[in-house]
Amino acid sequence: MRLRDNIAVSESGFLFDPNSGESFSVNASGKEILRLLAKGKSLAEIEDAILSGFDIDEKSFNRYMDDFLHTLRRFNLIEAATDE
Amino acid sequence: MSKRKITIAITGLNNTDNPGPGIPVVRGIRESDRFDARIIGLAYENMEPGIYMEGALDKTYLIPYPSVGIDPFMDRILEIHKKDPVDLVIPNLDAELFTFMKAEALLRKNNISTYLPTLEQFEERQKGNLDSFGEKYGIDVPHSKSITSVNDIPELREEFEYPVLVKGKFYDAYIAYNSEQVINHFNKISAKWGLPVIIQEFIRGTEVNVVALGDGTGETIAAVPMRKQYITDKGKAWSGITLGDKKLLQITRDLFKQNKWKGGMELEMIKTNQGIYYLIEINPRIPAWVYLAVGAGQNIPEALVRLAMGEKVEPMTTYEVGKMFIRYSYDLIGNISDFEKLSISGEL
Numbered sequence: 527m528r529l530r531d532n533i534a535v536s537e538s539g540f541l542f543d544p545n546s547g548e549s550f551s552v553n554a555s556g557k558e559i560l561r562l563l564a565k566g567k568s569l570a571e572i573e574d575a576i577l578s579g580f581d582i583d584e585k586s587f588n589r590y591m592d593d594f595l596h597t598l599r600r601f602n603l604i605e606a607a608t609d610e
Numbered sequence: 611m612s613k614r615k616i617t618i619a620i621t622g623l624n625n626t627d628n629p630g631p632g633i634p635v636v637r638g639i640r641e642s643d644r645f646d647a648r649i650i651g652l653a654y655e656n657m658e659p660g661i662y663m664e665g666a667l668d669k670t671y672l673i674p675y676p677s678v679g680i681d682p683f684m685d686r687i688l689e690i691h692k693k694d695p696v697d698l699v700i701p702n703l704d705a706e707l708f709t710f711m712k713a714e715a716l717l718r719k720n721n722i723s724t725y726l727p728t729l730e731q732f733e734e735r736q737k738g739n740l741d742s743f744g745e746k747y748g749i750d751v752p753h754s755k756s757i758t759s760v761n762d763i764p765e766l767r768e769e770f771e772y773p774v775l776v777k778g779k780f781y782d783a784y785i786a787y788n789s790e791q792v793i794n795h796f797n798k799i800s801a802k803w804g805l806p807v808i809i810q811e812f813i814r815g816t817e818v819n820v821v822a823l824g825d826g827t828g829e830t831i832a833a834v835p836m837r838k839q840y841i842t843d844k845g846k847a848w849s850g851i852t853l854g855d856k857k858l859l860q861i862t863r864d865l866f867k868q869n870k871w872k873g874g875m876e877l878e879m880i881k882t883n884q885g886i887y888y889l890i891e892i893n894p895r896i897p898a899w900v901y902l903a904v905g906a907g908q909n910i911p912e913a914l915v916r917l918a919m920g921e922k923v924e925p926m927t928t929y930e931v932g933k934m935f936i937r938y939s940y941d942l943i944g945n946i947s948d949f950e951k952l953s954i955s956g957e958l
Contacts, residue, residue, distance in 0.1 A: 534932075546816065547839065
């Protein structure tokens with residue numbers, strides 16, 4: 527899956543969906559995950575990047591990542607990558 | 611480029627918490643590089659805030675409500691025109707459009723231009739005709755029915771599931787969860803706006819609107835979609851943001867291509883969570899939030915003036931997504947002498 531093309535994420539972690547007009551804010555780890563999703567990185571690659579860059583264990587990461595992806599799906603911010 | 615001198619008369623100067631489009635239209639025209647406009651305000655009440663806003667109007671005349679009848683209404687317009695010649699009149703309120711459309715030939719005869727939809731275009735998009743409008747133009751619409759008596763309310767149960775929306779023919783919309791509430795709203799709305807009252811299926815979703823301008827040949831000259839971000843207790847937008855919703859723009863262009871709309875329009879739609887767009891209302895004029903479109907790069911009031919004056923206008927296809935407007939209230943200080951002048955002589 528990847529971040530929808532037209533979603534803009536600013537340096538401060540402010541996210542704007544031009545289709546719905548909704549805006550959101552994410553913390554530093556959320557911003558990094560969105561950046562990696564936008565680049566088309568796989569979930570495994572994102573996990574590696576976050577575990578090495580942030581102070582979090584694998585179990586907690588998986589739990590929070592599931593919640594985060596669920597939220598992104600609910601607000602229609604991510605879509606299946608074309609090769610998925 | 612030298613600016614073209616023009617005198618434009620404009621209504622809808624009620625910049626209240628339920629604002630008319632007059633002053634936003636004036637702002638668009640004032641920002642034009644093409645026109646050096648003398649703007650005449652046509653006011654129904656002597657306390658319409660637009661009258662007193664500095665720099666907005668060059669002159670104001672009081673006019674009677676259209677309910678006095680076309681002849682006395684137009685007598686006043688032509689009386690003003692004789693004294694202070696007008697090139698173009700832009701009516702901005704739903705309740706007066708019919709009168710101006712009916713008088714289009716008379717106005718033209720007196721060298722006053724308008725840029726309005728045809729009577730047929732105006733009638734077919736009436737709230738009570740929404741079902742057939744949707745069918746004709748292939749747009750999803752909520753089921754609607756016009757009623758003229760409280761006796762029609764009990765049988766609504768057979769056609770609608772509660773909640774329903776109860777709407778006035780020009781303005782006002784209330785949600786009703788049972789027939790008692792429908793009766794309540796019916797009485798309130800019919801006393802204010804007359805009959806019929808429209809009952810509409812309630813669609814859950816996000817309201818999105820488009821301000822657009824058609825040239826009468828099927829071309830969409832301008833279109834900017836917006837989502838309300840903050841809504842007043844009257845359901846009016848207090849802030850909004852431009853959207854990059856391509857489907858919404860396509861629906862607008864497809865509609866204009868088919869119905870050859872002439873003039874300004876506001877499309878009010880509900881986007882459901884499933885991504886279906888339901889047309890809930892068409893306002894046959896420029897909406898009060900039009901200045902957002904000007905700020906986002908499409909000066910719709912200026913384009914309307916150009917079209918009305920016979921100029922060829924190329925369609926505007928780009929605008930800035932994520933532009934916001936936020937309304938505010940502001941106390942103007944006026945003089946009793948101005949109020950006196952307007953009240954006694956009917957002009958200021």
